[in-house]
Amino acid sequence: MSGTVKPGYARPLDLKRGRVDLGHGGGGRAMQQLVRELFHAHLGNPWLAQGNDGSVLPPAVGRLVMSTDSHVVSPLFFPGGDIGSLAVNGTVNDLAVMGAKPLWLSAGFILEEGLPLLDLERIVTSMAAAARNAGVAIVTGDTKVVEHGKGDGVFITTAGVGSLDDGIALSGDGAIPGDAVLLSGSIGDHGMAILAQREGLGLETSIVSDCASLHMLTASLMKRLGPSIRLMRDPTRGGLAATLNEIAHQSGVGIEIDEPAIPVHAPVAAACELLGLDPLNVANEGKLVLVCAAEAVDALLAEMRAHPLGSEAACIGRVREDARHFVQMRTRLGGRRMVDWLSGEQLPRIC
Numbered sequence: 001m002s003g004t005v006k007p008g009y010a011r012p013l014d015l016k017r018g019r020v021d022l023g024h025g026g027g028g029r030a031m032q033q034l035v036r037e038l039f040h041a042h043l044g045n046p047w048l049a050q051g052n053d054g055s056v057l058p059p060a061v062g063r064l065v066m067s068t069d070s071h072v073v074s075p076l077f078f079p080g081g082d083i084g085s086l087a088v089n090g091t092v093n094d095l096a097v098m099g100a101k102p103l104w105l106s107a108g109f110i111l112e113e114g115l116p117l118l119d120l121e122r123i124v125t126s127m128a129a130a131a132r133n134a135g136v137a138i139v140t141g142d143t144k145v146v147e148h149g150k151g152d153g154v155f156i157t158t159a160g161v162g163s164l165d166d167g168i169a170l171s172g173d174g175a176i177p178g179d180a181v182l183l184s185g186s187i188g189d190h191g192m193a194i195l196a197q198r199e200g201l202g203l204e205t206s207i208v209s210d211c212a213s214l215h216m217l218t219a220s221l222m223k224r225l226g227p228s229i230r231l232m233r234d235p236t237r238g239g240l241a242a243t244l245n246e247i248a249h250q251s252g253v254g255i256e257i258d259e260p261a262i263p264v265h266a267p268v269a270a271a272c273e274l275l276g277l278d279p280l281n282v283a284n285e286g287k288l289v290l291v292c293a294a295e296a297v298d299a300l301l302a303e304m305r306a307h308p309l310g311s312e313a314a315c316i317g318r319v320r321e322d323a324r325h326f327v328q329m330r331t332r333l334g335g336r337r338m339v340d341w342l343s344g345e346q347l348p349r350i351c
Contacts, residue, residue, distance in 0.1 A: 013037045018117040025111065025145025035143065038121055042128045047104070047139035055139040060103060060163040067094035068159040073350055076119065076153050078194050080209030083154055084126035086285060086351065089213045090236065091160040092134045096218040097232035097288065099170045100162030102134055107141040107158050112151030123154060134213040136160070168222065172250035174230035175291045179319040181255060182297070184217065184288035184304055185210070185312040186263040187240050191282035192271050194350045201274075205267040212286035217307045221290070224303050228296030233289045237351050241280040241339050243289050244327045254322025257329045257339065261316045280329075281342050283350050291319065 013033060023030035040048065047055040071087040081089075088105065095102045107127065111120065131138055193209040195201070218232060235243035240262070248255050264272075264279045272279050286309060292300055297315050304310030327339040 013117060015117045015121050020111045020113055020115040020117065020120065020145055022113055022145050022147070025143055031143065038117070038124060039141065039143070042121070042124045043107075043131070043138045043141075045137045045139065047137055048141075057104060057139065057161075060161075062163040062165045065095055065098050065100040065162045065164050066159065067091060067098075067162075068157070069094060070155065070157040071351065072152065072155050073194065074152060075194070075197055076123065078197050078209055079206055080190075080193055081211035081285070082123055082126050083156060084123035085130040086211055087156040087158045088127050088130035088134065088136075088138075089211055090285060090351065091158040092130075092136060092213045092215055093234045093236075093285075095160050095162035096213070096215040097170070097234050098162070098164065099168040099218065099222050099226070099229075099232070100164040101219070102136045102160055102162045102215055104161045105131065105136050105138045105158055106160075107138050107156060109141070109143045110151055110155040110157075111143065111145045112153050113145055113148040115151075115153055120154070123156075130213065134215055168226065170229065170231045172231055172233070172247055173252075175247055175251035175253050175255075175319045176230065177253055177319050177321045178294055179230055179291050180294050180297045180315050181244070181257065181317040181319065182290040182292060182300060182304070183240070183262065183314055183316045184214075184290070184310040185286075186265045186268070187235070187284055187287060188264060188268040188272060188279035188282035190285040191239070191350050192268045192277075195275070196271060201271060207265070207267050207271065210284055210286035212309055214286065214288055214309060217288065217304065217309050220307060221300065221303055225292075225296055225300055228293045228300065230291040230293070232291075235284050235287055235289050237283050238342060239279070239281045239283055240289065241278070241327070242341055244339065245325075245341050247289075247291065248322075248325045248327050251319075252325060254320045254325060255317055255327045256320055257317030257327070259329050259331045261314050263312045263314055280339060285351060294318075 189210040193207045304313035
C-alpha cells in the first residue's frame with residue numbers, strides 16, 4: 001500500500017462482482033485503484049495517507065516492542081471472526097502479553113487471483129474494526145497477487161509496534177518454582193470453530209472462535225498487579241500444551257496442571273472427543289496464560305474475572321522444580337500423564 005495514490009480513474013471498482021486479477025499486484029493503475037478505493041477507504045489514517053514507501057511516526061514513550069506474524073486460515077470466514085480480525089488481534093495480543101501498549105501495525109497481503117473483491121472488502125473492513133477496537137493504526141502495508149491456485153485466497157502478514165514502560169520485563173524465562181499458572185478462560189474454541197465449519201460437522205451447538213484483543217485485560221492486570229506477574233503468553237498455535245512446554249523449557253522448570261481446573265466448553269469437549277483430539281493442543285486466539293507469585297493468585301483471578309475476556313479465569317496449576325522440564329497433568333481420575341508438544345500439525349490453516 002506504499003506509494004502516492006493518484007486520482008482520476010474513469011470507473012470505480014466493482015466490489016460486488018469484481019475479482020482480484022494479476023494487474024492488482026502489478027504496481028500500475030489497477031493496483032493504485034485497489035489501494036485507494038478499498039484499502040485506504042477502510043484503513044485510512046494520517047500515517048497511511050502519507051503515501052510514501054514508509055510512514056514517519058511520532059516518538060513513543062518508553063521502550064519499543066515489536067512483533068510479527070503471518071496468518072493463514074481456511075475458511076477465511078468462521079464463526080466469531082475472519083482472517084482480517086485474526087491478523088489484527090493476533091499481533092496486538094503478542095504485544096499485549098509482553099506488557100506493552102500496542103501502537104501501530106503494518107499489513108502485507110498476498111492475494112490469490114480470482115478472489116472476489118467483496119470478500120476482500122469484508123476482510124479489510126473487519127481489520128479496520130479490530131484496529132479501532134485495539135486503539136492501533138495500520139500505518140503501512142503492501143499488496144501482492146499470485147496466480148490462481150497458488151494462494152488459498154488470502155495470506156496476511158502483520159507486524160506490530162508497542163511501547164513498554166520502564167520497569168516492566170516480562171519474559172518466558174521468569175517462572176520460578178512455587179509460582180501459580182492462571183488461564184483466562186476456556187480453551188480450544190478457535191481451532192474447533194474453524195474445524196467444525198471446514199468439515200461441516202453439523203454440531204447441535206455452534207462453536208464460536210474466541211478471537212479477540214487482550215490489550216485491555218493485560219493493561220488492567222499490569223496496572224493493578226504488575227509486580228506479581230512473572231510472564232504472560234497467548235496460547236495460539238499448538239494450544240495450551242505448547243505454551244506450557246515453551247515456558248517450562250525457557251525457565252528451566254517443570255509445570256504441573258490439574259485437568260478438572262482447566263475450563264473447556266462442552267461443545268468443544270464433545271467435538272474433540274468425536275474427532276480424537278486433545279483440547280490442550282487446539283489453538284486459541286483470545287486467551288491468556290499467566291504465571292505469577294503464589295500469593296497473588298486470588299487478587300489476579302478477581303481482576304481477570306472482572307473483565308469480559310477473563311470471566312472464566314482459573315488457576316490451573318503450579319510451577320515446580322524439574323531438571324527434565326516436564327509438563328504433567330493430574331487427571332480427573334487421579335492419575336498423572338505427560339503433556340507434550342505435538343509431533344506434527346493437528347489442525348492445518350487455523351491461525
